[in-house]
Amino acid sequence: MDNLFGRGGLEVPEPVRRFLQGQSDSSLRVEQYQEGNTLVVRVELPGIDPETDVDISIADDRLHIDARRYEDDDRVGKIGYRTEFHYGERSRSIPLPRGVDQDGIVATYEDGILEIRIQVPEQSEPQSTRIRVVRTGGREAT
Template sequence: MADLNKWTPSDFLEPFRRFLDGDLTQSSIRVEQFLDGSTLVVRAEVPGIDPETDVDVSVADGMLHIKAEREEKSEQQDKYGYRSEFRYGSLSRSVSLPPGTREEDVTATYKDGVLEVRAPAPEQAPATEKRKIQVNRS
């Protein structure tokens, strides 16, 4: 099985994909990914969100997609005056799943500002058959 602790081509291409899709307003979510046995574990740093309403985790075409909306507000009033701050924005990240991962086996949990997604992979990736392409003369 390939070493998933290394960067994959999709990790390098993610900023370009976001540029081409017009997603320049979205920031990338910081993630760490590693293997726990044969399970890919992706931990995403998304503090200050409600996991039931502010995060969307989906799987399509061999890719894990994480999208989060964050809105933080703070207000302070004392004898010197009133101060209000807010931060908001969209965050997203896509990660390649191991070959042969079944979408229905992917799970996600959220605790202490960290979203953890677990994607069990088969011990052996399904073999892809080599197909010879006929070259025709024109």
């Protein structure tokens, strides 16, 4: 698609070009694992200011991450401007185990990676309960 735009001399606005090239995914890419009683969620967020461009919250047993990355207006107007960077708003919701202590959450940002560490309660062995099915109606088993 880049070749088509370049050879034809077409001036296509960046958001349209990104859409046509399949870059319209608005979710964040995450890596998730557990270390003991700590759930670790890592999010790829290069080129942002973590203090102003990210909102993290917990509601309904879900971790919500909203991030924004904006293009530099000074560069956008330059001759020959082209970018493959992802800009705009992105979000992700991740289910959490019940009973997460919201005071035990720490978020850090280093080298373009947002890392969120969440203390999760110890999980007891899953319990199963057999539910008896009772036949109703007029048909009898033979």
